[in-house]
Amino acid sequence: MSARATRHPAPILSARDIVNRFGRQEVHDRVSLDVIPGEIVGIVGGSGSGKSVLLKTMTGLHRPDSGEVLIDGKPIGSIGAAEKASLIGVLFQQGALFSSLSVAQNVMLPMREHTDLPAKEQESIAAMKLELAGLTGDSAIKVPSQLSGGMVKRAALARALALDPKILFLDEPTSDLDPLTAGGIDSLIAKLNESLGLTVVIVTHDLTTLFTICRRVAVLVDGKITVDTVDRLMRSDQPWIHAFLHGPRARGALSARRQKHGNG
Amino acid sequence: MQQPTAQLSASTLAIHGEGDRLALDGVLDIRTLSQASKALRRWLDKRRGGRARRALDLDKLSGLDTTGALFLWRLGEQGVELTGVREEHQALFGLIGGLEHQPLRKPASLPRWRQLVIHLGKAADEAWHDTYDVIAFVGRATNALGYALAHPRYLRLPSISRQIAETGIDALPIIGLMAIMISVVIGYQGVAQLRPYGGEEFTINLVAVSMLREMGVLITAIMVAGRSGSAFAAEIGVMKAREEIDALNVMGMDAMNVLVVPRLIGLIITLPLLTFFSDIMGLLGGAMISQSLLHVSPVQYVDRVHHALAGGDLAVGLIKAPIFGFLIAVIGCMHGLRVKGSAASVGHETTRAVVAAIFVVIVLDALFSVLFEKLGL
Numbered sequence: 001m002s003a004r005a006t007r008h009p010a011p012i013l014s015a016r017d018i019v020n021r022f023g024r025q026e027v028h029d030r031v032s033l034d035v036i037p038g039e040i041v042g043i044v045g046g047s048g049s050g051k052s053v054l055l056k057t058m059t060g061l062h063r064p065d066s067g068e069v070l071i072d073g074k075p076i077g078s079i080g081a082a083e084k085a086s087l088i089g090v091l092f093q094q095g096a097l098f099s100s101l102s103v104a105q106n107v108m109l110p111m112r113e114h115t116d117l118p119a120k121e122q123e124s125i126a127a128m129k130l131e132l133a134g135l136t137g138d139s140a141i142k143v144p145s146q147l148s149g150g151m152v153k154r155a156a157l158a159r160a161l162a163l164d165p166k167i168l169f170l171d172e173p174t175s176d177l178d179p180l181t182a183g184g185i186d187s188l189i190a191k192l193n194e195s196l197g198l199t200v201v202i203v204t205h206d207l208t209t210l211f212t213i214c215r216r217v218a219v220l221v222d223g224k225i226t227v228d229t230v231d232r233l234m235r236s237d238q239p240w241i242h243a244f245l246h247g248p249r250a251r252g253a254l255s256a257r258r259q260k261h262g263n264g
Numbered sequence: 265m266q267q268p269t270a271q272l273s274a275s276t277l278a279i280h281g282e283g284d285r286l287a288l289d290g291v292l293d294i295r296t297l298s299q300a301s302k303a304l305r306r307w308l309d310k311r312r313g314g315r316a317r318r319a320l321d322l323d324k325l326s327g328l329d330t331t332g333a334l335f336l337w338r339l340g341e342q343g344v345e346l347t348g349v350r351e352e353h354q355a356l357f358g359l360i361g362g363l364e365h366q367p368l369r370k371p372a373s374l375p376r377w378r379q380l381v382i383h384l385g386k387a388a389d390e391a392w393h394d395t396y397d398v399i400a401f402v403g404r405a406t407n408a409l410g411y412a413l414a415h416p417r418y419l420r421l422p423s424i425s426r427q428i429a430e431t432g433i434d435a436l437p438i439i440g441l442m443a444i445m446i447s448v449v450i451g452y453q454g455v456a457q458l459r460p461y462g463g464e465e466f467t468i469n470l471v472a473v474s475m476l477r478e479m480g481v482l483i484t485a486i487m488v489a490g491r492s493g494s495a496f497a498a499e500i501g502v503m504k505a506r507e508e509i510d511a512l513n514v515m516g517m518d519a520m521n522v523l524v525v526p527r528l529i530g531l532i533i534t535l536p537l538l539t540f541f542s543d544i545m546g547l548l549g550g551a552m553i554s555q556s557l558l559h560v561s562p563v564q565y566v567d568r569v570h571h572a573l574a575g576g577d578l579a580v581g582l583i584k585a586p587i588f589g590f591l592i593a594v595i596g597c598m599h600g601l602r603v604k605g606s607a608a609s610v611g612h613e614t615t616r617a618v619v620a621a622i623f624v625v626i627v628l629d630a631l632f633s634v635l636f637e638k639l640g641l
Contacts (some may be wrong), residue, residue, distance in 0.1 A: 069435065085293065099608050117298050125294075127368040128334050128360070141371045145606040153418055164294055164329035196330065196353035 010073065012199050013036040013058065013167055016069035020053055024194045027053055028200035030067070033166070040193055040200040041227075045220030046240065051203045052093075052171060054220065058201065059090055059169055071167070080095040082114050089160035095152040097144040103130065103155045104140040110162045126162075133158035133194070134184060150181040157185070161192070168192075170202045175211055182206065186213055207245075207253035212260050219244075230257075273325060279303050284318045291327030297335060301556035304339065311432055318484060323348030333360045357601040408520040411527055415493050420526050427530025431492040432538060440490075442483050443542040447549030450479070455557050467553055468565065469572040474544030476577045482544045482629055485588040489621035496527055497617035500600025500608040509601070524597045528590060533591030536582050543581060576641050588625050595621045 011034035020028040022149045027050035035041050045051045051129045052124060058069050060076040067114035069076045071087055071232060079087065097106050107126040111117060118124070130140055133154040153173060173189070174182035192211045202209060209229055210217055221240045226233070234245050244250070275291035277300055286307060292300055307319070320339065327338075328497055333356045342345050349357065374382070412418045455466035461567065500523055509519050546567060554560040599617035603609045 023412075099606055102371075111294070115294055115298065117294075117301075121297070121301065123368045125331050125334060128330065128363060128364065131363045131366070132330065132359070136366060137367055140368050145608075159329070191359065195359045197352070228399055 008099070009036055011070075012072055014070045015054070015058055016068050016070070018054070018057055018064045018069070020050065020057065020064050021064070026223050028057075028067075028225075030219075031220070031225045032067075032224070033058075033218050033227060034227060035201060037166070037197055037199050038193070038197045040189070040202065040213050041214045042214035042217045042252055043201065043203045043220065044205065044210065044217060044244065049220040050223070051156055051220055055090075055171055055201070055203050056137045059088060060084065080217065085110055085114055085165075087165055088167045088169060090164035090169045091153070091156050091160045091164070091171060091173055093105070095144065095156035095158055097147075097152060097159065102141050102143055103135065103147070103158075105153060106144070107159045107162050114163060116250070126158075129157070129158040129161050132161065132188070134188065138143065149176045150178070150185075153177065153181075153185060164196070165198075167199045167201065170200065170204075172204055172206075173202060174206045177209075182208070188190070189213055207250050211250075211253045211257035223235050226256050272530030283322070286319075287321035287324060287479055289324040291334070292325055292332035293327060293329040294331040297331055300332075301335060308339075308344070317343065317345050319345040321348045322346055322353070325350065325353070327354050328356060329550040330356065330360060333357055340471055357441070364600055364628065369407045377436045380610050389398050397598065397602075403424070405524055405528060405594050406522060407595070408518070412521065412525045412529075418521060418525075419469050419529075420522070423522075423526035424529050424533075424561060427526050428534050430495070431488065431530055431532030435488065435491055435538060436541060437535075439484055439487050439542050440545040441489060443475070443545035444549035444552070446483055447546040448553055450474055451550060451553030451557065455553075465568075467558065468550060468560065468568045468621055470546060471550035471553065472569045472572050474552065476543050476573065477580050478629070478633070480543040480546050481539045481581045481584050481588065482625070484539045484585070485592065485629075486622055488531070488538065488589070489592045489596075489625060490618055490627065492531060492581065493592045493621040494614050494618045496593060497614040498598040498610060500524075501596055501603035501613050504601060504603040505605055505607065505610055521599065522592075524601075527597055528593045531589035532588075534591070536585035539582055539585040544584055545576065580636055580641055584629065588628070591624050591628070592599060592621045595624065 012077070013035040015031065018028045031039070031056075032056065034041075043051050043054060055060060057064050058076075060069065060079075063077075071079060071084075076084070098109070101109065104123070104126050107129055108122045108255045109120075111122045111125065115122075117203065127140065130136070135154050135158065136153060139147065139151055139155070144155070147155060148168040157170075160170075170191075171191070173185050177185065186209050189200055189202070193200055193213075199221070202214065204210060214230065216227055216229055217233055218224070218225050219238075219241050221238065226236070226238065226241065228236075230245075233241055236242060236245075275293055275295050277290040277296035277486065278288055279290055280301070284366065286304070288300070290296070304320075320336070322336070333353070336346060337360045339554040450482060451471050454470040456466050456469075458464045458466055467470055500509075500519075503523070509523075512519055512522055548570070551562050551565045554565045554568075579618045596617045599620070603613050
């Protein structure tokens with residue numbers, strides 16, 4: 001099944017007919033997803049439905065059994081390392097901060113590798129990114145093991161934004177966070193999306209994230225993908241999607257959406 | 265005004281105009297920033313104290329990222345007038361302008377001599393704590409071991425047998441090979457040194473006695489410290505880092521009983537057995553050397569070894585093995601339990617466990633040599 005975004009500008013990220021199998025288990029059965037510049041797309045699905053594998057495929061970390069991923073019209077495999085670093089940024093689920101470096105050094109690492117900015121400039125940029133991500137004061141000189149869960153996510157987000165990528169991939173950005181911090185991350189993502197035109201792909205279980213900031217949602221069920229706006233997905237009669245969007249947890253999230261968007 | 269851009273290519277930036285009014289044309293992002301920054305700083309420095317206010321026109325700026333916006337915002341702070349800001353860049357300037365822009369805090373730096381003093385103090389404190397920990401841990405481990413032996417219900421036999429398989433049976437090939445190699449080395453040296461005195465026959469005595477009394481147990485203990493001491497530290501360390509030890513605790517199980525005691529018993533059983541195996545293999549290596557260098561047939565060799573060895577030689581070697589086994593296991597487990605949180609800490613403690621175990625084994629072996637000499641064994 002393919003759900004292509006039509007009538008839109010050329011997609012900045014496009015996964016075409018992705019097939020992934022592990023042994024006899026087929027995780028993705030010709031999955032296609034087009035993301036247009038400046039939109040926030042959520043990817044949801046049950047545990048083991050292949051969300052993370054899809055994210056790995058789209059970031060070029062996993063080579064699919066068939067199908068291709070295009071970023072800006074170019075196959076992801078043909079993009080050079082430095083260019084890829086400036087095109088995509090990834091926030092990994094556990095943060096993946098380098099444990100031997102301080103938070104600020106983590107953020108400066110891609111700049112040191114890929115630009116010739118003087119150290120002082122890099123430091124002020126890193127301070128700005130960290131502040132954007134909501135980290136100030138002493139946290140910049142701490143090492144990752146000294147940070148709380150929410151601070152790890154923020155620091156990892158700052159690092160993902162270090163080179164101002166065009167596409168930001170977020171793997172469960174709000175999991176393990178208290179609701180207030182999670183809400184802060186959500187509004188931060190929305191703010192970056194508005195002011196930078198940043199394209200964002202979020203793998204999440206967090207219904208509030210889906211309802212409040214995602215323009216479209218891709219649902220992975222049984223190896224197939226369904227991509228649509230939240231409103232239209234609400235009316236879907238596919239059993240998993242219905243259960244997911246109409247469960248007791250969805251109600252609370254929906255009220256958050258009403259608060260944000262008015263009655264929508 | 266074109267400068268070579270940074271490694272990341274693609275976007276380009278041109279700077280037009282002269283005097284107090286310049287215009288940016290193109291994309292100002294992290295790739296073009298160093299170029300823009302160099303050019304504009306020169307422009308700012310050129311005529312300090314000029315009356316007219318400098319202005320930078322951004323109308324033709326087609327692309328801007330947070331880095332570029334930060335740079336322009338700072339120019340604005342320095343008194344440069346930014347004109348013609350495009351609609352789509354307003355939000356970005358709003359975002360950047362709304363930040364507090366505190367400089368990155370630097371870790372407090374101390375003078376060298378104070379660092380040295382602090383380091384010395386910390387090291388001394390750590391050494392004291394290490395010693396204390398080892399003694400306390402040996403006590404706790406012995407207590408737990410005694411309790412388990414007195415209450416066989418708490419002896420975890422499946423766990424012990426797994427430890428014996430992993431630390432003992434799996435180690436047989438490498439330890440056998442090492443023992444043969446060492447006896448070959450001793451044999452060659454013996455023949456070379458004793459030949460001028462016509463005493464090369466005594467090489468057999470040298471190999472047999474030194475393998476049984478010292479080398480067999482030493483090689484085995486060092487190998488096991490490297491193999492199993494590190495494994496204990498890493499296994500328990502990972503469990504500690506992943507809160508599995510805490511999980512055991514809240515379920516009313518003590519890591520000491522569940523994890524440490526089976527490993528202790530396992531190694532106390534396997535190290536003497538491995539040592540015996542290593543002695544046999546060492547003698548076998550001796551036989552090979554005698555055959556090839558001294559032309560002594562295996563049958564004669566067995567006879568010679570029989571005469572060379574006193575009754576106590578084998579026992580002197582084997583008696584040390586369970587003690588080494590106990591200490592290697594205690595040190596490995598102790599360092600495993602000292603892991604704190606991160607994966608780096610697991611690596612750190614594993615290294616320390618191996619170094620400490622080998623150190624203790626060799627020091628203790630030297631003490632035993634002196635002791636047995638005094639006792640006349």
